[in-house]
Amino acid sequence: MDIKKAVLHSLHLIAPEVDLEAINPDALLREEIELDSVDFLRFVQQLHNELNVDVLEKDYDKLSTLNRCVAYLEEKIHLNH
Amino acid sequence: MYEFKMPALGAEMTSGKLIEWRVKKGDRIKAHDIIALIDTDKAAIEAESFYSGVVEELIAKPGDKVPVGTVLALIREVDEGTIAETEVKKESSAPIPDHSESMKKAIAAAMAKSKREIPHYYLSYEIDLSKAVNWLETYNREHPVTQRLLMASLLIRATALALKKHPEFNGFFVDEAYRPSQAIHIGFAISLRGGGLIAPAILDAGEQTLSQTMGNLSDLVMRARGGKLRDRELSESTITITNLGDFGVDAVFGVIYPPQVALLGFGKIDSKNRVVMTLSGDHRVSNGLLGSRFLTTIARYLEEPEKL
Numbered sequence: 602m603d604i605k606k607a608v609l610h611s612l613h614l615i616a617p618e619v620d621l622e623a624i625n626p627d628a629l630l631r632e633e634i635e636l637d638s639v640d641f642l643r644f645v646q647q648l649h650n651e652l653n654v655d656v657l658e659k660d661y662d663k664l665s666t667l668n669r670c671v672a673y674l675e676e677k678i679h680l681n682h
Numbered sequence: 683m684y685e686f687k688m689p690a691l692g693a694e695m696t697s698g699k700l701i702e703w704r705v706k707k708g709d710r711i712k713a714h715d716i717i718a719l720i721d722t723d724k725a726a727i728e729a730e731s732f733y734s735g736v737v738e739e740l741i742a743k744p745g746d747k748v749p750v751g752t753v754l755a756l757i758r759e760v761d762e763g764t765i766a767e768t769e770v771k772k773e774s775s776a777p778i779p780d781h782s783e784s785m786k787k788a789i790a791a792a793m794a795k796s797k798r799e800i801p802h803y804y805l806s807y808e809i810d811l812s813k814a815v816n817w818l819e820t821y822n823r824e825h826p827v828t829q830r831l832l833m834a835s836l837l838i839r840a841t842a843l844a845l846k847k848h849p850e851f852n853g854f855f856v857d858e859a860y861r862p863s864q865a866i867h868i869g870f871a872i873s874l875r876g877g878g879l880i881a882p883a884i885l886d887a888g889e890q891t892l893s894q895t896m897g898n899l900s901d902l903v904m905r906a907r908g909g910k911l912r913d914r915e916l917s918e919s920t921i922t923i924t925n926l927g928d929f930g931v932d933a934v935f936g937v938i939y940p941p942q943v944a945l946l947g948f949g950k951i952d953s954k955n956r957v958v959m960t961l962s963g964d965h966r967v968s969n970g971l972l973g974s975r976f977l978t979t980i981a982r983y984l985e986e987p988e989k990l
Binding site: 649 | 875907
């Protein structure tokens with residue numbers, strides 16, 4: 602399973618007007634894609650749909666950048682198996 | 683025979699452009715079916731039919747720009763019982779137009795009118811949200827991710843409940859008179875990427891549970907960003923909420939969106955779980971005393987989040 606692909610696809614569904622190829626993987630997603638709290642919740646829900654992972658609210662900070670998202674989800678999925 | 687006319691979506695709208703039809707001649711439609719995609723200055727919106735019937739004639743063609751009130755289609759009346767489910771085209775194939783410039787002009791016109799005509803007064807009220815924050819944390823821990831709630835849904839729900847007790851903040855000022863609204867349609871300001879702003883309504887917010895409010899908020903944000911709002915959502919808000927908490931603002935003193943008579947603002951929740959709620963009120967309709975009672979009622983509802 603390509604986690605980065607799933608993250609980008611989830612972000613694309615929430616912000617279809619943003620060119621995700623162009624975003625800096627270490628920039629803050631909230632600023633880079635202008636995600637507000639409704640967007641962010643939908644992002645977490647979409648990750649659940651794509652990867653069957655439940656991100657706890659207390660872990661939201663760990664999804665702050667694209668690279669951090671991928672690292673967090675890899676670890677989470679690895680622990681589940 | 684019914685005439686389907688170019689709808690007026692807000693006080694400033696004088697004309698609109700038909701982007702595409704979602705029905706064709708001979709289709710059977712029910713009231714509230716979406717039959718056309720219409721472009722306004724602020725957004726592309728999905729227009730509903732107010733009537734059931736059969737599409738007799740599509741008069742306007744995609745691309746036509748016509749004044750509000752122009753007949754776009756004729757709907758032939760048929761017996762309600764004979765209307766079967768139709769295959770109304772759901773998804774838009776037409777590109778969503780860019781509204782950033784026209785939206786700025788429409789907002790400028792509405793805000794200038796507001797400041798010219800509405801004698802605003804402003805109140806602020808600091809609320810302790812500790813109970814709501816704790817309740818929300820527990821709720822979200824105990825529910826699947828798909829059912830999680832945001833604080834915004836509690837704020838909207840508390841406002842809807844309070845408006846039932848304070849009707850002088852829920853309605854329209856038109857023709858020199860205040861007309862309170864029975865229904866509670868809460869406009870929620872949504873920022874669009876690229877700088878736009880739109881405040882579509884959560885329709886009938888007074889009749890929804892908290893989780894329905896959350897679902898409708900999420901749906902509304904998604905459709906606002908995708909240019910898929912419906913006509914009633916842009917024309918029927920009876921009050922507006924603006925929540926700038928996500929962006930680090932302490933308090934917001936907003937401009938009332940005419941012909942509404944009140945706007946509520948929420949800032950960020952600080953480290954002690956406190957938030958500043960503000961009211962911009964129309965002094966032709968209410969006053970500081972009524973406003974302070976309204977804010978107190980909202981604060982009390984938020985102190986008992988389990989009852990929302």
